[in-house]
Amino acid sequence: MWFKNAVTRFPQAWFKVCNVKSVCCRNYSVISSVLEKPNIGDDTEVKGWVRNLRVMKGVVFADVSDGSCAQRLQVVIPKDLKTDALTYGSSVHVSGILSKTPKGQVELVANKVKVLGECVVLDGYPFNPRTVHPPEYMRQFLHLRSRTNYISAILRVRNSVTRHIHDYFAAHNYIHINTPILTSNDCEGAGEVFKVQPDSSATVKAMMQEGKDTDSAYFGSKTFLSVSGQLHLEAVCRGMGNVYTLGPTFRAENSRSRLHLSEFYMLEAEAAFCDSLDQLQELIEGLLKHVLVQTRNSNEADLFIIDKANASPPVWIDKKFITLSYDEARNILEKKHLDVTEEGINKEQELALVEYCNGTPVFVVRWPKNLKSFYMKECADDNSKVEALDLLTPITGEVVGGSLREDDYEKLKQKLPSEALNWYLELRKFGNIPTGGFGLGLERLLQVVCSVNNIKDTLPFPRWPHNCDM
Template identity: 45%
Template sequence: MYNTLIRHLNFFNKTGRCLRYFSCRIENVKDLQETDNKIKIKHISLDKVGSNLTVKGWVQNIRKMKKDIFFDIDDGSTCKKFQVIIPKSEKKLHVGQSIEAQGLLQINPKNELELKASSVKILGNCNISDGVYPFTPKQVPDPEYVRSYLHIRTHVNFMRSVFRIRHHFIKIIHDFMYENDFIQISTPILTTNDCEGGGEIFLVKPNCRTLLENMKKQGIPIEESYFDKKTFLSVSGQLHLEAMCHGLGDTYTLTPAFRAENSKSPLHLSEFYMFEAELAFCDHIEILTNFIEKMIKTVTERLTSICEEDILNCRSALGLNNINEQLKYLEQDFKIMDYSETLRILAENREKFKTELDPEGGLSKEQELLLVELMQSPIFIINWPKTMKPFYMRIVDNDPFKVSGVDLLMPKVGELVGGSLRENDYETLKERLPVGLEWYLELRKYGSIPTGGFGLGLERFLQLITGIKNIRDVINFPRYPHSCKM
């Protein structure tokens, strides 16, 4: 008893010292912040007029008057312009420089907030040997031109807006899944399976012949000697997500996915981000479509509320209409129709599209967009021919030639979401199972449950929201055929 008491006293004594230490550290940080007085531009508001502030950022535009120099500064926190004024003899400023300005916050004759700087410090010079800065102030550069400066395209106003929108989307969709009791799973990027079965996969192996030779086992090709089998970059985390779902319930992941397609399409990338979810005890396609619709609408409403200025900035830079027209689908129920019904509608409107109507080959992008236009609504297409879809999709009740797959078609981007109910019958799945996926079949052997799931392309969703036509402009570092810069 005595020894136990002594241990407790020692613990509280040490804890007290730790608390006092951390308390001092916190106070020191607070003191530093108060002394620094630096503020993000997005947080500058009317209640701070008359205060001395410090702002840091990049010079965007310069206007020289008789006595003063006026320049706009951007720190990446907002698309709003913020003006700083300094005496003309103070500094030689150039567009692109990073600076620190200290001074008094005031309101100008246009009723806008501005900083009358008492001092300006250049933090990073914009060294231009040929005298030309890549991005001309007051002009919106062509997106293809901006892409040639991948490493500095965050110097362009509308690109900064894109990446802020992307940041907020990721936060919002994580919050939505948390609110709906889904568990986040980190699915692997290295895998031995081709989930979709299309063969559009990147092979992974060490770039060291000596290492492979040292690791080689008898009967194993040298190219496979690291993992003892062929290994690929993942095209989807779905199968791994299903494995976790069979013990944790509702699960989701947001991870990179890779497709080795020789596509120059403005809607395709070699590396992109896929949001995928798996719903436990999901045995009807309506459960799946209802959840997808609820998620799309909720996330869109929250994103457009938080990022309204950035979204409008993107659309304005591209000369597009206001966002309300683009997002009118939020106010209506999404339509649901069978794949066979979409073929009938397209056949009746054959003169309105150029691509061939191939019932066994699926829908072209042109046909997807036409369907959305004709229906004046997003469309869930369900009950697809079994021959067109992957092995894991559940056979439709009373129709052995169809599977419970679902594609969501949206304005401007076409297919945004693809999913299905998963085949839960052991014998049926066994007949369709690809070689090497015995573990997947075993999920149906030990306490199996009905599940359904889907994948949503993050970049396509951002195209839908911003109106940006080329998918390469909504991802930080685009990878596509013949291009893997940086």
């Protein structure tokens, strides 16, 4: 190949310059590493927070956490090293010898303890040792709640789930694309939008153009926060093949349920050359199982902290997901006296369908056209239906929505809701391909993976109506 000439011009030496495994920016050990490969007998230094303290005769046991893992390191402190400042919640720098208890537990026998920062609980610290605080209580202290076992465990799982998602898509040859947050599209029908403009009225004034209003001053068009990156992904998919995005998305709805946020992360994927829902379903089912299995592997102890019920995997881990047509789903619900209105299947009905399937996730496919978006492809054998799917799971109900996209230029032209989307239509004009894709709410997936009831506890700083502290 022509570019192969380039190979010989790269000296090999500098590939070795940088060794990512080298420990930099640190003169102490991370607790996850200490516990994973304990060098018993070694001089060891750790830094972290005292999460629990037990005073015995002649000796104090401190459980120290540095956030790197769910596990704490037990530190044995001779009484003469115990100062008043060494309390629950304080930050410490401990030096000592790594040892093993008779029962085989790794512990650090301290010969030096320095308190870096005191923690006087009576001075207003909202958390107490050996206390399980309700999630609603912790939510009042967003700036401090990552210090609790519950929230730190969830945030470590979130980090891993994100990682496993990227691994899955990399293994399937998908390229990650950052779709924009700011957009001049407001007509995708995915929900109410936030509008954006400079806070400075001087900036707005200076940037005004003739014939435009203040909303359009900065960008030249009215600008919103994205409700979906799908249309942008479709553009890149027609240049680069399989693509996906994982990023923040926004809804300006006045919804305060345990399943809604004003700002949330959405995973969206667009599969190139995709011409059947089966292919999408296979991709989605594989993703959910991959994330669940890998996370149970990587964050076992965290999952157990979040909910002891997580000790057992969900019933669906080794079952094939179920598929129902919309009409089948409606019939099942009618037999349960849950009649579906013309607004479609509601949350109660979603969860009833999952229960009907004994807790196995269920794809509902072939939806009535009027319930779904303009860009979805009509079913070839029934033009009142579209090739759309929702995936329903325990805890959250809908967690994924997807479809094949209308790839016929003339049909799409008829359905286009606004001239502002002519760019989207034009994607079909040149070298068009069939595509399909889906969107998955990351926080809802975390609710499913971790068994978390309220979506507001699956991210560090939740935003919902009348709540945007910090």
